[in-house]
Amino acid sequence: MPQSQRQIEERQLRKERILSGALQVFKKHGIDGATMDEIANESGFGKATLYYYFKSKEDVLTAILLDGWLKIWESLEPVIAQQHSPRKTFVNVLIKIAENAQKRPGLFEFLFNVPKVVKIEKQPWKEYQDRLYSVIKGLIEDGVKSGEFPNINPNHMFKALGGLFMGLVFMGDREEPVTDKDVEKLLNQLITDPTLPTN
Amino acid sequence: MPQSQRQIEERQLRKERILSGALQVFKKHGIDGATMDEIANESGFGKATLYYYFKSKEDVLTAILLDGWLKIWESLEPVIAQQHSPRKTFVNVLIKIAENAQKRPGLFEFLFNVPKVVKIEKQPWKEYQDRLYSVIKGLIEDGVKSGEFPNINPNHMFKALGGLFMGLVFMGDREEPVTDKDVEKLLNQLITDPTLPTN
DNA sequence: CTAATTTTCGAATGTACATTCGATAAAATA
DNA sequence: TATTTTATCGAATGTACATTCGAAAATTAG
Incomplete structure (x- = not known):
């Protein structure tokens, strides 16, 4: 006892x-x-x-996913709490995710790809995934509203960024962490900041 | 007999x-x-x-995929053969893919998502998939070289477009076909054409 | 019409696991 | 040390399919 x-x-x-x-x-x-x-x-x-x-094989899988999403979410909370502009927060969120991915290589790629394969409802980890997704979407929407981002359909931007960011974080052979320079560059490639002059 | x-x-x-x-x-x-x-x-x-x-369940799956990719590829060949600028060809290719997707809804979404799940080598349909992917990548590279696209890493652009385009074609509730206007808009949102002035 | 062929199918077979059993060992407790 | 609790595991069980069998319709050919 x-x-x-x-x-x-x-x-x-x-x-x-x-x-x-x-x-x-x-x-x-x-x-x-x-x-x-x-x-x-x-x-x-x-x-x-x-x-x-x-309890079961499914239980093992669920534990992996819940664990992973929970860790991401926890590491993100302080970043989101800081009151910066949408664009700045957005960059910080991406950097933090990249940091996580670097720390435990393999886990996060799995995390971000599994949803396409798993069906069953009421997965406890989905809650954290959903939270993350809506935060990101919210940031994009705010950025568009405040004029920090160009006027692109937030859903489209989300999808484009998904592909792009995954490419940067998971496909690179790099060992070095992803810096805010990288993320800024990514962002500038994807969407020309309308407040800056095009060179 | x-x-x-x-x-x-x-x-x-x-x-x-x-x-x-x-x-x-x-x-x-x-x-x-x-x-x-x-x-x-x-x-x-x-x-x-x-x-x-x-012959087997796998054989059924393979037949579906081979059939689908073959049809895409065949519909694309004439578009690619036309000698237009990379950007124009690129738009036409995307439109054609969207047309295909509209014609047989469900099939193409499956086609584009399955690769992530299937492992086994030497899938005969992979050949067509590879061809399509390298054509698209080639167009992007040419477009970057000729200055029609901004100087973005072609791999990144490929990935971003992947997410974006799939969003446009598969997630829309729309019944109407995807027009060249749509694709141009998409392209302009993603990459500001450097030959045009930013408004 | 009769024989060959093509097509259809439910039931039988075999297999690859996930999960449970039952027993043992190792560690903690008193 | 004796006893209880925790941890370990290979073998047995059960099940959910994929695949094959063997027989019978249906169709075609002569």
Whole structure:
């Protein structure tokens, strides 16, 4: 009954080990292609042990996603709280996401691609994903309203940025973190800031 | 032995019926989630009959994709052959793709999203997909070189356009075909034509 | 009309997992 | 140390399909 602190921590560590192995397998074979056998091997436990820590395969997947989105969201909250102009906040948000992606390579690419594949409703991680998306959309809308962004359909801009940003963060072979210069450049390529003269 | 023409045609028709049912099921449940049972129901044949026309489930999927990409490519060839400026050709290519998408709604969205999910090498349809992608990338590169497009990394532009264009073609509730006006607008939103003055 | 062929299909087969069992070991507790 | 709790795991179970069988309609050919 006492459940020592160390015990709890080690238990958590073991869960993370499993999650980390599972992520590799998911990325290698896709969600449906991944087997519990391989996840067990990859993470160094017996197959049955996985079920000691997680209720099901789906539960493992959900844990990965919830964990990831939660971490993104938490890292973003302070950035959003700062009261800067939409454009500035926007840049900071993108930088922060890029930072996250750099810190745990692989996880975030998975995070941003999985939604296309998973169907089931009521995924707890969706809440955080939705929050992030509406913040970004809100920033774009505000930027358009205040004239900081050109008058483009926010939905379109969102989509364009999605593709562009993913390209920058995930496809680059670079090791260096994405800087605000990078993001500014990206933004300037995508949308010419109407308050600046075109060179 | 004679195999009358009608016989051959009807056979072809039946194959298409199966493919069409299969597409619905694939879109509804995803590739792995789709069962041969449901495809059989949906297309109005007995399960075993599917195997009279197709070697396997994967074969059904491949047929859908090969068919789709081939049709896109064929419709695009004349457009590409015309010797216009990169920007003009580019617009025409996008319009043509949008036309295709409008003609067979559902198929093309599937076509453009599936690659992210399928792994196996040597997919025959990949050849056409690759051709299309390199044509588009080539047009962008030419446009940048000739100064018709601003000096953006072609890879970035490709990705941004991907997101944007898919948004325009697939997400719109619109019934009307996508016009060259639409595409031009899209292009102008994405990249300010450097030869024109910014308003 | 009779034989060959093409087409159709439900039921049987086989397999690849996800999940559970039942037992054991290791660690914590008293 | 004795006992309880926690952790581990390979083998057994069950199930959901993909694929094949074997037989029978339906159609075509002679």
